[in-house]
Ligand SMILES: Nc1ncnc2c1ncn2[C@@H]1O[C@H](COP(=O)(O)OP(=O)(O)O)[C@@H](O)[C@H]1O
């Protein structure tokens with residue numbers, strides 16, 4: 001991670017330290033940005049809630065409430081009802097809200113964020129496109145936006161924690177959570193998302209992986225998950241997978 005890039009993001013001005021490319025006060029405060037990745041209902045929010053009790057960690061959950069209500073509209077619900085028509089609408093908004101989270105001022109030495117601008121594009125946009133539910137022109141416009149953003153704005157990620165779960169487990173948990181918009185999600189949808197995650201973060205054959213990956217098996221019950229979080233606490237909080 002370059003402290004210089006982070007400083008620019010935080011301060012938005014070129015201080016003397018920036019000009020001389022040395023660490024300013026922000027460099028000493030900011031240490032680490034961690035993204036928690038995984039399929040729908042794999043346990044990301046639950047994991048973030050657990051770590052939110054640790055001091056010096058800022059937790060950013062996905063802004064799903066915004067995706068369900070932007071000025072009275074529900075792009076998440078619309079997308080599930082008619083992905084071909086509304087996929088671009090939802091994904092454009094998700095890309096914006098993810099960028100906003102990545103760039104928001106950090107209030108603690110460490111930040112844990114649910115998913116990232118990368119998974120929104122490499123997993124969800126890709127899935128809509130590959131399944132024939134996103135028109136070529138929509139995919140092209142979203143890709144142009146994504147490439148411009150990632151080539152022109154520094155989006156620092158130090159570690160990806162991948163909660164690796166079976167699609168069947170996610171399907172069970174999704175039914176239990178019972179979010180209205182997601183009631184129509186079939187197992188096949190979760191299988192497609194799972195495969196895209198595996199290709200990206202495990203096989204590393206599809207897209208650029210922006211940070212080291214720590215894999216945590218997420219099919220276990222809550223008690224066992226907590227044990228795993230404790231076993232991996234040091235790796236996670238040091239922002240490294242070694
Ligand atoms: N390890 C677990 N075992 C059983 N149920 C879980 C576990 N982790 C989370 N859940 C439940 O599964 C549902 C989805 O979890 P959540 O953390 O919201 O997933 P995500 O944020 O990845 O979509 C919630 O109802 C949650 O209480």
Ligand SMILES: Cc1cn([C@H]2C[C@H](O)[C@@H](COP(=O)(O)O)O2)c(=O)[nH]c1=O
Nearest residue numbers: 039040041062094115119120124125182
């Ligand atoms: C990032 C992203 C998410 N979604 C959808 C998938 C789920 O229905 C919700 C997020 O819920 P989760 O429990 O946190 O997985 O949003 C999407 O359609 N596109 C995206 O890019």
